[in-house]
Amino acid sequence: MSEPREDNRDSEDATPLVFLRNLIPLTPSVKEFFEQKLGEITAARFCTFKTCPGCQTYVERADENNLCVHCTVCTAKKGSSYEFCWNCRRKWKGRAQIAVRCGYSDCNQIYPTMEKSNDRKRLAMIINNVNFKVSQFHRSGAEKDEESMGTLLEALGYDVITLNDLSAEGMEAAVRDFSQRNEHRYSDSxxxxxxxxxxxxxxYGINYDGNESDIFPVDKIFHYLNSENCPGLTDKPKIILIQACRGDTVSIRNTGYGSVFIQSLVKVFIEHCHVDDIVELFRKVTLYFEEAVKKTNFPYQMPSLDRTTLAKKFYLFPGL
Incomplete structure (x- = not known):
C-alpha cells in the first residue's frame, strides 16, 4: 500500500476542458469550441432547448406545460414580441398565453423533424442518366437538373449521393444499397x-436502344425503401422524385436550363418550403408547371402524384 501523494493541480482541473488542456495545447479557437460544446451539454442536463424558427438561436422552454415560447432575439430584431410553438415550431398562432396547443389545427399531425447536430445524418440520392449507349438518346441539359437538385437538397441539410449513367441493373443495386445505409437510423426523412x-x-437504363430492354421497374424503388427492407426509415417521410417520360407524352427538357419539372420544383421549394408542407409544395409545383408549359409551344402535360402514404404533414424546416 503506497502513501497518498499530494495533488498539486488547481481545483478547476477537475473539469474535462482543463484536463484536456493539461494533456495537449489548445489553440484559442479549439478552446472556444470545447467551451461551447461543454456549455451546451451542461445546460441540457438542467434545461430543455430548441432552435427558434425565426433566428435559429437556442431558446429555453421555461414552462413545460406551455407550448407558447418567447424568443428574445427575434423580439429585439423585429421590434415586436415574437413567439413560436414548441411542438410544431411555427410562428405562434393564437393568443400569446399559457397554452397546451397553438392555433394550428394540425399541430399534432406533423412528422417530427430533427434539429441540426452531429447526430443527425440526413441522406439523399440522385441518379441521373445522361449519356446513353445510343447517342440519339443522350439527355442534354440533364446536368442542369442534377446541379439544381443537388444544391437544393444540400441546402435542406441532406448529404447527397449522386450517381450517373447506370443500367437498369445498376439502378436496382444503387437503390438497394441506399436502403441499407446506416445513416437512415439517425435521419428524419x-x-x-x-x-x-x-x-x-x-x-430506362443507359443501354436502352429503343427496344424493350434495360428497364428498371418503378415498383422496385418502393420495394427497397419499404419498412421491411429499409427499417431505418420506418415511419419517416420518403420523397421519391422521378423525372422521366412515363406514358405517351414526352417530358419537357431544355438543353440549356434543364427540365420544366425539376426547375419548377426547385424554384417552388426555394420560395415556399419554409412555410408549406410537402403536399402543398407539390400542388404549387403543379400550378407553376402548368403556367410554364402554357408559355411554350410544347404539348400540354402535367406532373403526377402517384403514391401518397404520408399520414401526417411533412415540413422541411430549412432553418433547422
Whole structure:
C-alpha cells in the first residue's frame, strides 16, 4: 500500500476542458469550441432547448406545460414580441398565453423533424442518366437538373449521393444499397431522385436502344425503401422524385436550363418550403408547371402524384 501523494493541480482541473488542456495545447479557437460544446451539454442536463424558427438561436422552454415560447432575439430584431410553438415550431398562432396547443389545427399531425447536430445524418440520392449507349438518346441539359437538385437538397441539410449513367441493373443495386445505409437510423426523412428516359414499364437504363430492354421497374424503388427492407426509415417521410417520360407524352427538357419539372420544383421549394408542407409544395409545383408549359409551344402535360402514404404533414424546416 503506497502513501497518498499530494495533488498539486488547481481545483478547476477537475473539469474535462482543463484536463484536456493539461494533456495537449489548445489553440484559442479549439478552446472556444470545447467551451461551447461543454456549455451546451451542461445546460441540457438542467434545461430543455430548441432552435427558434425565426433566428435559429437556442431558446429555453421555461414552462413545460406551455407550448407558447418567447424568443428574445427575434423580439429585439423585429421590434415586436415574437413567439413560436414548441411542438410544431411555427410562428405562434393564437393568443400569446399559457397554452397546451397553438392555433394550428394540425399541430399534432406533423412528422417530427430533427434539429441540426452531429447526430443527425440526413441522406439523399440522385441518379441521373445522361449519356446513353445510343447517342440519339443522350439527355442534354440533364446536368442542369442534377446541379439544381443537388444544391437544393444540400441546402435542406441532406448529404447527397449522386450517381450517373447506370443500367437498369445498376439502378436496382444503387437503390438497394441506399436502403441499407446506416445513416437512415439517425435521419428524419430522405429524398430519392431518379432522372432518365422512361416509359409505361419503368425507367430506362443507359443501354436502352429503343427496344424493350434495360428497364428498371418503378415498383422496385418502393420495394427497397419499404419498412421491411429499409427499417431505418420506418415511419419517416420518403420523397421519391422521378423525372422521366412515363406514358405517351414526352417530358419537357431544355438543353440549356434543364427540365420544366425539376426547375419548377426547385424554384417552388426555394420560395415556399419554409412555410408549406410537402403536399402543398407539390400542388404549387403543379400550378407553376402548368403556367410554364402554357408559355411554350410544347404539348400540354402535367406532373403526377402517384403514391401518397404520408399520414401526417411533412415540413422541411430549412432553418433547422
Amino acid at each position: 430522405t429524398f430519392f431522385v431518379i432522372m432518365s428516359h422512361g416509359g409505361h414499364d419503368g425507367i
